[in-house]
Amino acid sequence: MTDPLVIFDLLLAASVVALAVAVLGVRDLFAAIVLFVIFGLLSALSWVRLSAPDVALAEAAIGTGVTGALLLKTLHHLRFVSGTLDQQAALSVTPLLPVPGAVIWANAAFCGLITLGLAAAFLGAPQAGPGFDPLVADAMPQSGVEHPVTGVLLNFRAYDTLMEVVVLLAAVIAVWQIERGMSDAPAPVMGEVWQGFARLALPAIVVVGTYLLWVGAEAPGGAFQGGAVLAAVGLLLLLTRAYVPRPAHRGIARGAFVLGTGAFAAVALLVAGGGRVAFEYPPEHAKSLILLIEGLVTISIAITLAALFHGREPVALSTQGGRNDT
Amino acid sequence: MTVEFDPMTLAIFMPLLGAIAAFLLPRVAAFIGLVTLVLTAAVVVLLAREVLSEGAIILPLGGWGAPLGIDLRADGLSVAMLALTCIVGFLVSLAALDSLKGDAQARQRQYFWPLWLLLLTGMNGVYLSTDIFNLYVMIEIIALAAVGLTVLSGSKAALRAGLEYMYASILGALLFLMGVGFIYLQLGRLDFAGLINADSSLALSAALALMIIGMFLKTALFPLHFWLPAAHANATAPASALLSGLVVKAALYIFLRLTTYMPLPDEILVTLIGILGAGAVVWGGIQALRAERLKMLVAWSTVVQIGLIFVAFARAGQVGLAESWKAAALLILAHGVAKAAMFLSAGRIKDEIGHDLIRDLDRSSVRPTLAQFTFALAAISLIGLPPSLGFIGKWSLMEGAMAAGYWHWIAVTMAGTLMSIAYFSRVFAGFLRFDRVRTPVTEHQGWAYADAAPLTLAAGAIALGFFAAPILSFIEIGYPFGVAP
Numbered sequence: 081m082t083d084p085l086v087i088f089d090l091l092l093a094a095s096v097v098a099l100a101v102a103v104l105g106v107r108d109l110f111a112a113i114v115l116f117v118i119f120g121l122l123s124a125l126s127w128v129r130l131s132a133p134d135v136a137l138a139e140a141a142i143g144t145g146v147t148g149a150l151l152l153k154t155l156h157h158l159r160f161v162s163g164t165l166d167q168q169a170a171l172s173v174t175p176l177l178p179v180p181g182a183v184i185w186a187n188a189a190f191c192g193l194i195t196l197g198l199a200a201a202f203l204g205a206p207q208a209g210p211g212f213d214p215l216v217a218d219a220m221p222q223s224g225v226e227h228p229v230t231g232v233l234l235n236f237r238a239y240d241t242l243m244e245v246v247v248l249l250a251a252v253i254a255v256w257q258i259e260r261g262m263s264d265a266p267a268p269v270m271g272e273v274w275q276g277f278a279r280l281a282l283p284a285i286v287v288v289g290t291y292l293l294w295v296g297a298e299a300p301g302g303a304f305q306g307g308a309v310l311a312a313v314g315l316l317l318l319l320t321r322a323y324v325p326r327p328a329h330r331g332i333a334r335g336a337f338v339l340g341t342g343a344f345a346a347v348a349l350l351v352a353g354g355g356r357v358a359f360e361y362p363p364e365h366a367k368s369l370i371l372l373i374e375g376l377v378t379i380s381i382a383i384t385l386a387a388l389f390h391g392r393e394p395v396a397l398s399t400q401g402g403r404n405d406t
Numbered sequence: 407m408t409v410e411f412d413p414m415t416l417a418i419f420m421p422l423l424g425a426i427a428a429f430l431l432p433r434v435a436a437f438i439g440l441v442t443l444v445l446t447a448a449v450v451v452l453l454a455r456e457v458l459s460e461g462a463i464i465l466p467l468g469g470w471g472a473p474l475g476i477d478l479r480a481d482g483l484s485v486a487m488l489a490l491t492c493i494v495g496f497l498v499s500l501a502a503l504d505s506l507k508g509d510a511q512a513r514q515r516q517y518f519w520p521l522w523l524l525l526l527t528g529m530n531g532v533y534l535s536t537d538i539f540n541l542y543v544m545i546e547i548i549a550l551a552a553v554g555l556t557v558l559s560g561s562k563a564a565l566r567a568g569l570e571y572m573y574a575s576i577l578g579a580l581l582f583l584m585g586v587g588f589i590y591l592q593l594g595r596l597d598f599a600g601l602i603n604a605d606s607s608l609a610l611s612a613a614l615a616l617m618i619i620g621m622f623l624k625t626a627l628f629p630l631h632f633w634l635p636a637a638h639a640n641a642t643a644p645a646s647a648l649l650s651g652l653v654v655k656a657a658l659y660i661f662l663r664l665t666t667y668m669p670l671p672d673e674i675l676v677t678l679i680g681i682l683g684a685g686a687v688v689w690g691g692i693q694a695l696r697a698e699r700l701k702m703l704v705a706w707s708t709v710v711q712i713g714l715i716f717v718a719f720a721r722a723g724q725v726g727l728a729e730s731w732k733a734a735a736l737l738i739l740a741h742g743v744a745k746a747a748m749f750l751s752a753g754r755i756k757d758e759i760g761h762d763l764i765r766d767l768d769r770s771s772v773r774p775t776l777a778q779f780t781f782a783l784a785a786i787s788l789i790g791l792p793p794s795l796g797f798i799g800k801w802s803l804m805e806g807a808m809a810a811g812y813w814h815w816i817a818v819t820m821a822g823t824l825m826s827i828a829y830f831s832r833v834f835a836g837f838l839r840f841d842r843v844r845t846p847v848t849e850h851q852g853w854a855y856a857d858a859a860p861l862t863l864a865a866g867a868i869a870l871g872f873f874a875a876p877i878l879s880f881i882e883i884g885y886p887f888g889v890a891p
Contacts, residue, residue, distance in 0.1 A: 186629070194581065194619070197612045201588040204609020210594025215474040239467045239476050243531065243543040246422065250524045250547055253429060254554030257517035258565070338426045345422055353410040358419075359468035 089129055096122050109158070113151045120144030133300035134229045137292070141308035146385050149315055153389055224366025226298040233302065234370045238359050242344045245377055249341050252384045256393040269321055278316045285312050293378045297367070303340075303374045307381025314386025325394040333387060333394075340380030344373050413453040414465050414478045417488060417530045420446045425523035435519035436503055442523055443499055446530070447492040454485045454880075462884025464536075473595035476537045482883030483735060484533040487659055490739055491529050493866075494651055494746045495522075497859040501750045502644035504856035505757065514558050514642065521558070522648065525551035532656045536598045538586045538617075541660055542579065545624065549575040552653050555645040556637050567636035574623055574633040578657070581620030588613035601667045611671045617664060624657035627679075627716055628686030631709045635693070638705040643753020646701065650708045651746030655738050658715060662731055665719075680720025684818040686713025691825030695832070700752050700762035703829060704745070707788060711741045714822055718803040721815040729806055735881050736874065737799035740787055740867060744796060747863035748784035751777045754856060767836025776857040778837045783864035785830040787871075790823055794867055798874040 099119040106112050120143045127136035216228050216236065223231035233241045289310035296302030317323040325333075347369055352358045361369045424442030428435040456463055462481035471477065480488075499522070506515040528547035535541050553575065557568035590596055592613070593604050604610060619630075626634035638650045670676055690709035697703040718733040754777035756762040759770045787794035790801075800819060807815040870877070 194616070197615050197619075198584065200612035201585075201609050201616065204607060204612065205588060205591045211590070212474060212594070219470065219474060236468060236470050236474050237476055237539075240537075240540055240543050243540070243547060246524065246527065247543065247546045247550060249426075249429075250521070250550040250554065253517065253520050253524070254550055254557075257513070257521070257554060258557055259513060259560050334430050338429060341422070342426050345419055345426075349411070349415065349419055350409055352412065352415070357465060357467060357469055358412065358415040361468075 085129075092122060092126055092129065096126060109155055113148065113155060116151065117144055117148040120148070134302070134305070137300055137305040138308070141305050142385075146308050146311055146389070149389055153391060222363055222366075224361065224363065224370055227296065227300070229300065230296050230302055230370070234373060235359075235361065235366065238344075238348065242341070242348060245341050245344060245380065248381065248384050249337055252337050252387055255388055255391065258392070269319065275320050278320045278322075282313060282316060285309060285316070289313070289378075289382070293374060296374060297371065303377040304381060307378040308385060310378065310382035311385035311389070314382060315389050318386065318390055325390055327394045330394055333383065336380060336383040337387070338380070340373075340377035343376040347373055412465055413449045413456065414463070414480055414534055415467075416449045417446060417453060417534065418478075418527055420449060421523045421526040421530060425520045425527060428523055429520035432516040435516060439499055439519040439523060440496075440503075443492065443496045443526075446526065447496060450485065450488045450492050453480055454489065456480075457482060457485050457883055458880070472536065472597035473600055476535075476540050477597065478534045479536045479598075480534055482881040483659075483662075485883075486735070486739065486877065486881045487533040487655070488530055490655075490742045491526065491533070491652055494742055494863065495526060495648065497863050498644050498647045498651070498746055498750065501647070501753075501856060501859035505643050505750075505753060514560075517554070518558060518644070521551045521554040525555065525648065525653065529652060529656050532659060537596050538589065538598075538601075538664075539596045542583050542586055545579050545582065545656065545660070548653060548656055549579060549624075552649055555648060556641045558645050559640070559642045561640065563636070564640040567633070567640045570633045571637040574630070578620040578623035581623065582617045583620075585613045585615075585617030585620065588616070598663070598667050601664075604668065606668075606671050610668070614664065614668050614670075618661060621657045621661045621664070622682075625654045625661065626709060626712055627682055628689055628709065628713055629682070631686060631690070631712070634709055635702060635705040638708060638749075639699065639701040643750055643756070646705075646753065647746040647749040650705065650749055651742045654708065654712060655742055658712070658734075658738060662719070662734060666731065676720050680717050680815065683713040683716030683718075683720060684815075686710060687717065687818055687822035687825075691822060691829065694829040695825065697829075698763060698765065700755065700764055700767070700833065701749070703764065703833065704748050704752050707748075707826065707829070708741075708745060710822060710826065711737070711745070711788065714800075714803075714819065715741070717815055717818055718799070721803055721807040721810070721812055730803075732878060732881065733799060733802040733806060736795065736802060736878070739877070740795035740799045740870070743863055743870065744784045744787035744794075744867040747860045747867060748781060748788065750860035750863065751780035751784065751857075754860065755781065764832055764836055767833065768839040768842050773837075774857075776861060780857060780860045780864045782834060782837070783861075783868060785826075785833075787864070787867035789826045789830060793871040795870040795874065795877075796867065798871050 096119065099115055099122060103112050103115045103119055106115060120139060124136045124140040124144065127133070127139055212232070216232060219236060220226075220228060220231055223235045225231050225234070289306045289312075291306075292301040292309055293303060293306030294301075296306070314323075318325075347361075348359045351361050351369070356362070421442055424438055424446075428438045428442075431438065457480055462479060465478040466472070466475055467478060468475045502518060502522075506518060525548060528544045528551060531544040532541060532548070535544060549572070553568050553572045556571055557565050586596065588609065589601070592607075592610055593600055623630045634654075638646050641649060670679075687710050690706050690713060694703050694706035694710065697706055715734050715737045718737050719730055721730055721733070752762065755767075755774050758772050758774035758777065759767070760772075787796035790796045790799070800823070804816050804819055807813070807819075
């Protein structure tokens, strides 16, 4: 007996592959970004079909939403630098130097080898291999939360999650230190119609983001997904000019970037002692500690992603004078 | 309730907290950075004493224990790598105090410390990790912090090189991640102990191959070295020293660990890796001979040395892997110390003379003598002249190859040595010729506090050769999991 959804799955898989090909093939950068966003949404749908709603949420919020916004912002700067609004001339990629044939063939051989390796690893893999599931199920009662994914991310393997947050911190520090990474393009601004939209959307985003964070303890959701949704608040504030970053805010921003990492690391270290090791939360406080960590990490992730969208450190002495969009 | 700290956790968390503090308080970042490095070094000393007395030690984070949780594990090799990272890192930091002191570098000074301390967090995390997914997260931290350091100078060339480096680095990390995914699919666990007893299969070998190629890309083994010379040559001197001396070693270390726990299925593959290493030795040597700039020459010499380490790894074939990793480890340590010294002194020479064109080194009326002396000392270790640590590393490589009757690896090593003498001589000739100078030579301009750190490193690279025996017996402690590899 075949599941009627099989047809849907096949269509989904075919469109994901077709979109991937289209993203790589299209020469127009704007079209490529739009296709990439659709690709991300369909990937998120695929994760739902693979019964991985947590990954689906992350893919939709971070892989598609925030990444799409970052790509469009980059395009805005590229267009400014190229000095033309003619889309084809400004947005299409033209290779500066012809690539030598030998390099192309070497790359092709390298990619072919990788594909062979992937194919071998995939074809030899068991249909349903062993995994952590039984171990996780055994340990869940001591984890302080009900949702297994949250249990793994914030208790059993919290060390990995802390270091993932550190990756984001490293990214924002690296972006802030690049002084000449961006053109002098004026920041993109929303028109009046969109201002109204923003006013309607903002409260809804805040509610959704906070709900995603809160529900993470017993259902799919959590800090990364909630943080990415809340980052949209920052994006809208920046785009509507309701908030303009100023040099004086740098201290607060630095504090917000490190808040999640700092709190997570402090909790992890301070629970050690009395026979417990680092990251070993006392069972009776596990739930509140995990919620505390998740809450602060969410704030950090949201502000960090918004800062990455802004793309640079707010500069103090602007030689251009009077420009306040830096 | 008392809070107890464990040296292994502290070795990772100390630099992390230091990075946060240095980022929050940019004005005292240098002070915070130095204090953090001293404290981290002290923690590593504590850890070394513990490992010396008890053998390998394991800490199950969160109390869960592998495979559900993540274990930290310290044995001789990982503590040796931690010590290399902390000591070289401390001396490079001292040098950075001086080379980033100008007003024009206020911005670099502000961001150098948080990025470098995050880099240290990632590297220490790699050396203590026993979990392949955790290794992936750690190499992500290393990659971002290293790219940040590469573009620190803000020059266009550095930005372009940094972007290339980031692409290569992310591609390497993704290949590694895909391998991790397939291994989890097959074995259902991610810890090293789970890999040791796995039955080898084609699919598992393919997953291992993906991870290894990812690491080749990150450690810049020929022909995947394309990003390295530009990235290392265009960074500011302390950043170059960290990138070349320490960062590429993290990926090498992961490669050594992986191949110890999951032996390569066929000796042909080991030979193939050796051939890639030989390619790096020859190609890097040719490029170093052709390099126009001093820092570019030093960067190409890194490509050569990485290749040599892979030759050392491959030289004894599959049977001898148990022995050959020691020669590779010695070469890793020797190169870490000597290359940091060489990049710092090259940066000093560039600062004093104002350029680093090899052709015009002898036209300059300024002779930073001490920096040039440091460069020569570091070159002695990189060429492999006795009694340096580089010599011991090369010697144990060739001794093993001779015992196993692999004369071709000896030929490769000798060719690499001859070429390194040739390309370093190009620089020495510039140092020693005075007949092309039109103005009076002001000879002793180089005696500066800034030369202290590189000189210490270079002298260390030579002097460590005398301590090769204790180093060798130390890195063997607790290797690996009490199982003979």
